[in-house]
Amino acid sequence: MRWLHRRSVAAQFIGLTLVALVVSQGIAFLISWDERTSALRAAAKSEFFSRAASLTRLLETVPPQLRQPVLLASETRYAKFWLTDDVTSDATAWRQLAVAELSRPLQNFVDLTRQTEWPLPSRAELPNAREVARENTDETWEVPAPILWPEPQQAKFLYFDRRRGLGLAIELGDGRWLNLAAYQENTGRWWNSRSITSIALTAFILSAIGIFIASRISRPLRRLAGSAEALGRGEAVPPIPEDGPEEVARTAEAFNRMQGRLRAFVEDRTKMLAAIGHDLRTPLTTLRLRSEFVTDPETQRKLLSTIDEMQMMTESAIAFAREDCIEEETRPIRLDALVGSICNDQADLDRPVSWSEGIGITYRCRPAALRRAIRNVVENAVRYGECADVSIRDGAATVDIVVADRGPGIPAALQERVFAPFVRLEGSRNRDTGGVGLGLSIARAVLRQHGGDVQFFCGATGMETILSLPNDGIVQPGAGQGAAGRPGGPERQWRRIRTHHPA
Structure with missing residues (x-):
């Protein structure tokens, strides 16, 4: 059972x-x-x-x-x-x-069965x-x-x-x-046409009643499950109707309250982060002005470098908070076209980025946020791994965007730490080589809002960064895809395009 x-x-x-x-x-x-x-x-x-x-x-x-x-x-x-x-x-x-x-x-004995069609036993x-x-x-x-x-x-x-x-x-x-x-004449079997007809009629009536009752319970639950899944992907979900049986209606009411509290919490946190970043501009400007009165040139240079780094971190935090405040609409896009355009933009800047074009996938997502996450990972691969080979492949339950490089990779003990904000493994603290340490944090936050995640796999020739998205977001399977809505399997043919390497 x-x-x-x-x-x-x-x-x-x-x-x-x-x-x-x-x-x-x-x-x-x-x-x-x-x-x-x-x-x-x-x-x-x-x-x-x-x-x-x-x-x-x-x-x-x-x-x-x-x-x-x-x-x-x-x-x-x-x-x-x-x-x-x-x-x-x-x-x-x-x-x-x-x-x-x-x-x-x-x-x-008179046998009437020979004269009539009555179903009388002759023996x-x-x-x-x-x-x-x-x-x-x-x-x-x-x-x-x-x-x-x-x-x-x-x-x-x-x-x-x-x-x-x-x-x-x-x-x-x-x-x-x-x-x-x-x-005594045989009285017949208890399992006869009358008993079967009685059970069948009763079963039909009970099934009809059961379908009606179960639909009143399961329909709101299916609606609740869909809204919860969409909320987990970060989509703006309208309040679900609070109807059905009392227990189901109370569950829908609790979900609507939870959704409102989560939205208010995220908005308050993001606004607070933006306000802190904005308020930090004034003391930074004051420090910059006061550094002009420092007579030692070396000390003045170090002060200005530190102030510039703090200014860059503040601006990045404000930009991140501002984008988080904007509720981008979830809509279907061509995922392969989005990834391909990012790779083409990087290749136009003479960066060693290649894109293996596969079959088309239509996916529901927030395009701007997903574009930023993919771009951050590709730029990290170019900056620390010498190149970026980008492709899309199918998994058992996910659609994976794979960014492969030929760098030294990230040690297993530090793979979780790199997702913390403002954490950089590059020790020079040079803004031109390491950024401010928000790229992977933003990438994982965006992927988890879509119901996916970011993972690292280190090999002998480099590292693969895998951005996984759940198959639930697939809207329209492309040619060669299976019934489950995932891209086709081993029969896929890849084509490498637009590869640029610096002189």
Whole structure:
């Protein structure tokens, strides 16, 4: 049943309802069928003794030569009567005699199946001699209870073929014995067309009700899941309707409150960062003016260099905060075209950047933010890894933008530290060679807002920086893509374009 836990709410609800229906109906049918069988057997036994009493009184009043015609006229397909001079005390032998008598053709039977289309059985269902010999072997003749046989004649009773066959031997006034054998007709199987139709109709009604109830629960949950996924990618999500059952409506209400609080928190944090960066401009300008009064040229140069570095860090922080305040709209773009344009811009600046063009992918993202993240990674590869070879490849659940270089790579112990703001592994602190240390921080923040991440893989010939984006953002698969919306597999053909190397 583990597979059931991975199904939707509607499938689980309907499946469990149908299982409960089949089990309950089966138990109810078994109980009612057992009660019905017991009632039918009791009625058949009562009718058998009533007929035996009536037939005994009749034979006691008619002449001996009319007894046999009376018995033949009273027989049915499941009840046979015969006279003997004595009755055997061996119950097993009498049962075999009863089976033979029941197999005797009925003389007064009229077969209507040849004249009409009525579904009447042309042959009676009779006991099998071998089965009768095996059953009831531990039972012998017994005297019937007075409530069943109130007549003065002596009578002996037994069962055969378990409890479906009834046998009775009655001693008449002239010393002869009247033998009666009756066989209960098969009442049919409990699993018949009526029971199947009843269960099917009940299952259909319960399934319709279950689908209606499950849809009222699952539809808001699917809407909530989609909004949560979009919110996790940093998209502006409108408040979801707070409808449905009480629990689902309260969940939607809590999600809307959480979304508002998160948006307010991010906006307040970004505005505070922008305000701090803006307020730092005044003391920096004051320090620059005061450094002009320093008479030592070397000390003045060092002061101005430090002030310029602080100014650059402040401007970068303000620019980052300003862009974060802008809520860029999420829209579908051609991801390969975006990456290719970044590589072409870098190649136009005579930087060693190459782009392996593959198939087209339409992806939902915030283009400006994603462009900045990719550009930061490409510029880092050119600055520290001598070159940047950019490509797009498919993963099991992601679309990966791979930036490969031929640099020394980043030690495993420092791969997490480089994502911290203002952290540089280049130790010269030269603005022309190391920047301010915000590039990778911005790149990972943007990728995680889209539901992805940034990873490093170091090899013998260089390092690969992988920018992963989830497949959920794919809108329109390109030619050769699979049904899951991911780019094609091994059949992809790459083409390297626009490669520039400095002289």
